[in-house]
Amino acid sequence: MTIPTIAAKDLRLFFRDRASLFWSFALPVLLIMVFGLAFGGTATREIKVGVVQQDNSQIADNYVLALDNAFDLIKIDDIATAEAKVRNGEITSVVIIPPEFSENLQTGTTSVSLIYDETNETTARSVIGIVEAINRKFAGQQPAIALDSRTVSGREWNPFQQYVPAFGTMFILGVGGLFLASGIIIERKTGTLRRNLLAPVSKASLLGGRLLSAFIVGCVQLALFFGIGVLGFGMRIEGSILLVALIGGAVILFAVGLGLLVSAVVHSPEAASGGIWGVIMPLSALGGLWWPVTIMPQWMQSFAQVLPTYHAQKAFLDVIVRGEGLATIATSLAVLVGFALVFIALALKMFKWEE
Amino acid sequence: MTIVETRGLTKAFNGRKAVDHLNLAIEEGELFGLLGPNGAGKSTTVAMLSTLLRPTQGTATVGGYDIRKQPKEVRGVIGVVPQDASVYDDLTALENLLYFGKLYGIEGPRLSSWIKKLLELTQLKDRANDRVKTFSGGMKQRLNLAVGLVHEPRLLFLDEPTTGLDPAARLAVWEFIKRLQAEGVTMLLTTHYMEEADYLCDRVAIMDRGKIISLGTPAVLKRSIGKLEVMEIKVAKVPGEYLTKVRKLRGIKKVTRTSDGLRLLTPAADAALSQVVGLASETGMHIDSLNIVQPTLEDVFIKLTGKTLRD
Numbered sequence: 001m002t003i004p005t006i007a008a009k010d011l012r013l014f015f016r017d018r019a020s021l022f023w024s025f026a027l028p029v030l031l032i033m034v035f036g037l038a039f040g041g042t043a044t045r046e047i048k049v050g051v052v053q054q055d056n057s058q059i060a061d062n063y064v065l066a067l068d069n070a071f072d073l074i075k076i077d078d079i080a081t082a083e084a085k086v087r088n089g090e091i092t093s094v095v096i097i098p099p100e101f102s103e104n105l106q107t108g109t110t111s112v113s114l115i116y117d118e119t120n121e122t123t124a125r126s127v128i129g130i131v132e133a134i135n136r137k138f139a140g141q142q143p144a145i146a147l148d149s150r151t152v153s154g155r156e157w158n159p160f161q162q163y164v165p166a167f168g169t170m171f172i173l174g175v176g177g178l179f180l181a182s183g184i185i186i187e188r189k190t191g192t193l194r195r196n197l198l199a200p201v202s203k204a205s206l207l208g209g210r211l212l213s214a215f216i217v218g219c220v221q222l223a224l225f226f227g228i229g230v231l232g233f234g235m236r237i238e239g240s241i242l243l244v245a246l247i248g249g250a251v252i253l254f255a256v257g258l259g260l261l262v263s264a265v266v267h268s269p270e271a272a273s274g275g276i277w278g279v280i281m282p283l284s285a286l287g288g289l290w291w292p293v294t295i296m297p298q299w300m301q302s303f304a305q306v307l308p309t310y311h312a313q314k315a316f317l318d319v320i321v322r323g324e325g326l327a328t329i330a331t332s333l334a335v336l337v338g339f340a341l342v343f344i345a346l347a348l349k350m351f352k353w354e355e
Numbered sequence: 356m357t358i359v360e361t362r363g364l365t366k367a368f369n370g371r372k373a374v375d376h377l378n379l380a381i382e383e384g385e386l387f388g389l390l391g392p393n394g395a396g397k398s399t400t401v402a403m404l405s406t407l408l409r410p411t412q413g414t415a416t417v418g419g420y421d422i423r424k425q426p427k428e429v430r431g432v433i434g435v436v437p438q439d440a441s442v443y444d445d446l447t448a449l450e451n452l453l454y455f456g457k458l459y460g461i462e463g464p465r466l467s468s469w470i471k472k473l474l475e476l477t478q479l480k481d482r483a484n485d486r487v488k489t490f491s492g493g494m495k496q497r498l499n500l501a502v503g504l505v506h507e508p509r510l511l512f513l514d515e516p517t518t519g520l521d522p523a524a525r526l527a528v529w530e531f532i533k534r535l536q537a538e539g540v541t542m543l544l545t546t547h548y549m550e551e552a553d554y555l556c557d558r559v560a561i562m563d564r565g566k567i568i569s570l571g572t573p574a575v576l577k578r579s580i581g582k583l584e585v586m587e588i589k590v591a592k593v594p595g596e597y598l599t600k601v602r603k604l605r606g607i608k609k610v611t612r613t614s615d616g617l618r619l620l621t622p623a624a625d626a627a628l629s630q631v632v633g634l635a636s637e638t639g640m641h642i643d644s645l646n647i648v649q650p651t652l653e654d655v656f657i658k659l660t661g662k663t664l665r666d
Contacts, residue, residue: 002457002458002460005454005457005458006458009443009446009450009454012445012446012450013443013445013446016445017445190439190441190444191437191439191441192441192442192443194407194437194441195435195437195441195442195455195502196458197407198405198407198430198433198435199430199455199458199459199506200427200428200430200431200459200460201458354407
């Protein structure tokens with residue numbers, strides 16, 4: 001059997017190349033961690049909000065206490081300093097309690113003002129919503145309808161459930177594709193491919209060995225990314241782990257198809273790198289690896305549904321977050337494998353053994 | 356016993372014949388040279404014999420197998436040393452040899468003892484566990500040779516084995532080839548260095564434009580141009596007037612421009628010498644040096660084609 005011999009040689013070459021190790025393992029793990037932790041959601045208790053209290057009555061003190069329960073509240077003496085702090089990002093917004101606050105409250109309506117940093121709009125909106133709720137409660141109004149909210153899975157959302165499969169898919173495609181494509185191109189250039197052809201070995205074995213090594217690299221990536229998510233960051237997989245592996249396998253197969261196709265049409269490793277990332281970046285963005293597709297306009301969402309990356313992420317989320325079974329992800333799997341097979345067929349048709 | 360036999364072997368690229376009805380036979384145990392300028396069809400011939408290129412016409416047998424019908428068997432018989440050192444830079448010398456050995460289906464103690472011997476022969480034993488990217492050009496080329504031999508082929512193809520090497524490295528490669536020759540390895544060597552063909556080969560076929568224009572032992576080939584001597588003139592600039600006049604001199608058979616001057620073929624150098632030198636001062640040509648030498652294979656080529664090997 002020559003296929004394992006060839007694959008072992010390719011893997012040895014791969015693991016000796018520090019740059020490819022960085023791109024395959026270190027960078028994606030770093031991104032998964034940064035995004036997973038950054039979007040871990042800040043509890044509102046941690047949002048920094050300033051307060052300028054110009055009314056020193058007992059009522060105003062109680063109001064400040066209510067704010068303090070909701071936010072990480074910072075007391076500031078004057079409006080100018082507070083505004084400066086908002087501007088330089090030290091605090092997200094500031095609530096100003098005017099001197100006539102309690103007096104007006106007793107006679108009828110009173111007001112507070114809020115200055116917020118428009119560059120941090122999402123947070124500002126949460127603050128406004130919470131301050132309004134505090135105002136209503138403080139004025140003695142109880143909402144007629146109470147809201148009891150919970151997540152659909154019944155558990156807290158863990159951002160790693162989004163970012164492990166998303167960056168995993170992106171970097172498996174990138175590196176699986178790049179390792180395979182540039183490996184073949186370099187062998188073609190240095191003449192080692194020709195030398196392999198001179199041995200009494202079939203072309204099928206030569207390609208088979210190459211594809212096997214790329215598949216193995218993809219599996220190592222997949223195991224590493226999910227291992228870090230699950231063991232390091234408590235990411236839950238609601239559905240079957242076998243299904244996750246199955247989707248991963250389909251993604252890797254697609255990566256291998258992409259790499260083989262690029263190696264067939266491109267002549268330098270640099271062009272292969274450009275070509276692969278030129279395909280993967282838009283595929284990742286549009287396919288919902290960087291953000292949920294639902295935030296995009298309707299026509300873009302319709303377009304996304306033909307992309308393999310969309311189906312990879314959808315299938316992963318179906319299993320990881322929603323705990324769905326094979327029936328739900330069958331279509332997505334079929335799309336991924338279909339793309340992979342079409343790419344491989346095209347690549348074999350166009351493949352050149354010599355420059 | 357004949358190990359390579361070609362019959363009307365032809366390869367055309369877009370209608371242009373790179374190899375044109377080649378007929379030749381190589382005997383077991385000999386070191387056979389294909390000498391000719393770049394583009395003469397030497398590498399194309401080797402590529403066809405090693406089954407990488409399909410002939411347009413004709414065929415050949417290698418080790419008794421037909422290159423068209425039994426390519427896999429042919430590949431098992433031959434070892435090929437490509438012109439550019441085709442080895443893995445990120446593997447060590449030993450790993451390269453082990454990999455290619457396994458690719459040929461050889462494993463275990465037989466492979467390791469042979470590899471040990473190859474590393475000794477190529478003087479790479481001390482560097483066996485170093486990555487190839489740290490090697491000099493000459494070391495890389497010696498490993499390239501060793502890889503070509505890793506499966507103990509009956510026939511070794513050497514495609515321009517010393518092109519691009521410095522003189523010391525070239526000498527080391529020559530020495531190695533000589534040693535293989537002594538061990539009885541049959542070799543087909545292509546080169547455009549006439550000294551290389553002259554020094555190494557038992558028989559030489561001179562190729563030009565896809566055809567063999569002369570074939571024999573180096574000694575026979577050199578005698579074939581008659582009893583001629585060569586005047587090697589080193590000169591920075593050759594005036595046009597000198598060139599036309601020297602061509603008309605009696606006793607000068609052939610005049611060729613070389614990279615650093617002129618090469619004159621003459622039946623009697625001492626008789627022509629005074630005229631050649633006199634003409635130089637007459638036309639204002641400043642001769643840097645003048646040597647009278649015995650003809651080389653280069654002169655055979657010049658006599659036959661009117662060109663130098665570097666043209």
